[in-house]
Amino acid sequence: MSKEIAAILPDSEQKHWETEHLQAGFTKHIRLLGRNILESSVEARYDITLDAMDIDLFDTVLRECGLTDEPVFCLWDFSHVADVSYPYKKSITKLLYNRNPQFKLIVFYHVQPSVSILVESFAAVVPEGLRVLVTEDRQQALEAIMEFEKGTLPEPPPESHAEIMKRNFLAYLVRMSWFDMFDEHISVPPFDDNYYTFFKAIEAMQTDLREKEKEKEMELEQLKQDYEQKITDAVIKLNAQIELNRKQARESEKEMGELKARIANQDMELTRVSTAIAEKTTALRNLLDQIYALDIDQDQKRQMTDSCLSLIETETIEKRLNIELTESDSVFLSKLQKKHPHLNQRELRISLLVKLNYDTREIARSVGISTRGMESIRYRMHKKLGLGKHQSIKTYLSDLAATF
Incomplete structure (x- = not known):
C-alpha cells in the first residue's frame, strides 16, 4: 500500500x-x-x-x-x-x-x-x-x-x-x-498524587516568572521615563541655545549696522580729508616752484625747498594712508578701541599704520613727531596693550586683525 x-x-x-x-x-x-x-x-x-x-x-x-x-x-x-x-x-x-x-x-x-x-x-x-x-x-x-x-x-x-x-x-x-502566558490557572493534583510535586513546582515557577515579568515592565517603564526626561532636558537646552543664538544674531546685526554707519561717516571724512590733502599738496608744489624761481641765497633756498619737499612727502603718505583705509581697517580700529579703550586717537592711528606695515620714520612723519618721539610712544603703547617683554606690537596687532 x-x-x-x-x-x-x-x-x-x-x-x-x-x-x-x-x-x-x-x-x-x-x-x-x-x-x-x-x-x-x-x-x-x-x-x-x-x-x-x-x-x-x-x-x-x-x-x-x-x-x-x-x-x-x-x-x-x-x-x-x-x-x-x-x-x-x-x-x-x-x-x-x-x-x-x-x-x-x-x-x-x-x-x-x-x-x-x-x-x-x-x-x-x-x-x-x-x-x-x-x-x-x-x-x-x-x-x-x-x-x-x-x-x-x-x-x-x-x-x-x-x-x-x-x-x-x-x-x-x-x-x-513559548506563549508568555503567566496567568493561566494551573491545576495541581492532590497532595498524595505522585505528580503533585511537579505541578507545584510549575506553579511556583509561574509565580516567579510573573514577578520577573512585572520587574521587567517596571524597569522598562523607568527606562522610558528616564529617556523621556533626557529628551525633555535636551529639548529645553536646545530651545535655550536657539534663543541665545537668535539674541546673538540680533546683537551682531545691530553691531554691523553701527559699523556700517561708522564706515559711511568715515568714508565721508575720508573724502573730505583726501580733498584737503590734494589741495594742500598742490599748494605746496606751487610754493616749491616759486621758491625755485627766487634769486636768493642758495643755502636759504635749499632749506626752504627741503622743508617743502618734506611737507609734500608727509602729505603724500597721508593721502596714501587715507586711500588705503578699507572697510576691514575700519572694523579693526573699532574692535581695537573696544578691546583697549584707554588708547588715544594718535595711538589708534599709529596702531593702524603699524598694522599696514609703515616703518617708524614714515609713521613719525605722518603724526608730526620725531623718530625718537615715536619710539617713546611705542614704548608706552607696549604697556597699554598689556604685552610681554618679548612680544611685538606689530605681531599682536596682526594677530588681532586676523581674528576678525
Missing part, C-alpha cells in the same frame, strides 16, 4: 521553494504532494539546529498552490534535526494560532530522541481538534494521511493518568515559555 501511495501522489517542487540557512548549515525545502499535502524537510551534511520557521516561505508555497484558505496536511521530516532554537519555538505559536490555512493533520517522521520531547510539547498545545502524529518514516506518514482522509485512521487509545499528567505538564511549560 505504501508503494502505491508514493506512486500516485504528484510531487511538485520549485527552486524558490527553499531557503538557505548558511550560518546554521542547512537548506530548508517545501514541496507539494498531491493536492493538499505540504512536506517540509532540511538538506544538511550533519545534524543541525532549526533556527527559523521560514513562515514567509510557507506562505509563498500556499499562495502559489492556491491553498491559502484551504485545509492542508503537513509532513515534517526531522532528519538531521538535533535541536530547535527558541525563536523557532516562538514561531510555532504564530503558525498554529495566527495563520491560515486550517491544518487537518500534522505528522512528524524521522524524529531523533533529542527532539522527541519538543514534538510531544508541540502536540500538547495544538488547537482542539488538530491531531499530531509521530511515525518512523515517510511511508508510514503518508499512509496515516490517506487513512485520515478516508476516515479510517484509528482514534488514539485512552490516555493513562501518567500520560495525562505528562501532557498537562508539558502544556503548562510550553504556554509559559
